[in-house]
Amino acid sequence: MEFRDVVRRRRMVRNYDPDRPVPPEVIERLLAHAVKAPSAGFAQGWGFLVLAEVADRERFWAATTPEGQGMTGWLEGMRRAPLIVVAHSNRSAYLDRYAEPDKGWSDRDPGRWPAPYWDIDAGFASLLILLTAVDEGLGACFFGIPPQRVAPYRQEFGVPPDFAPIGAMTVGYRAPDHRSPSLKRGHRPLDQVIHRGHWTGRRAI
Template identity: 65%
Template structure:
């Protein structure tokens, strides 16, 4: 599939066919795409937890769903995904990398960073998984883990404190689902988000 078509077709899929497992080699292929994402200083501060067994997936939903959450079609459809990939950022990989001689920030001061690139780079790696899924005929959805459930998630899957889950990706073969109500907002065009030369200069003005 052409890249332009992959980008055009990409959307968040929230319902999956539970009777069509995703081959392990296909999951590995998508993770192979992920490690080609850009990263500051080639730090590559990302790690991925892959959950495929029914037990692990059930545990994931159990520990990440708030206790007061109401039953929903969203959760039911997402719960059918045969694969969950949890991308984690690793801040220390970046602080260590930029304390090396060719970078020279020997104090490892996090304040030197204008934004947390460890999160940004891991997000870019996650996007490559989403795009790769489209190219392979799969559906995928990136979503957040509620802050109140992060520690329960860490404990359940023995995730070290140095690694931060930036979200999670469900993966599988798409089943029929309803369009998100958010789509009624419409997609902003490039003209409405582009400023040229000065912020006040926008191409649609």
């Protein structure tokens, strides 16, 4: 598939065919592409939890679903996904890397960073998973773990303290689903988001 078609076809998919597992070789390509993402100082401070077994996926949903939340259409379709990949960032890996002699920030002060590159880089890696899924004929959706469910998730899967889950991705063969109401907003015109040489035009909303 041409790259331009991959980008054009990428969307968040919220319903999957539960009878079509993701082939193991495809899972390996998803992960191999993820770790090709850029990272500050080549720190590569990411970690991925791969849940391909039914029992493991059920544990994930039990740990991350807020109490009292019923099986809404959105959640019901997401739970059919045959694969879940949870992306994590590791701030310590970056602070350690930039304390090395070629960088020289020996104080390991997070305040030196204009943005949390550990989270940004894990996001880059996640996007490569989403794009690779499209290239493989799959659908995928990136979503967050509710803050109040992060601790139960950590405990359930033994996530080390240095690793923070920035988001999870369901992956699988797409089944018919409803377009998100958010899509009614449409893409913002380029002249609202791209500024050439000087910031002009309508204020960003």
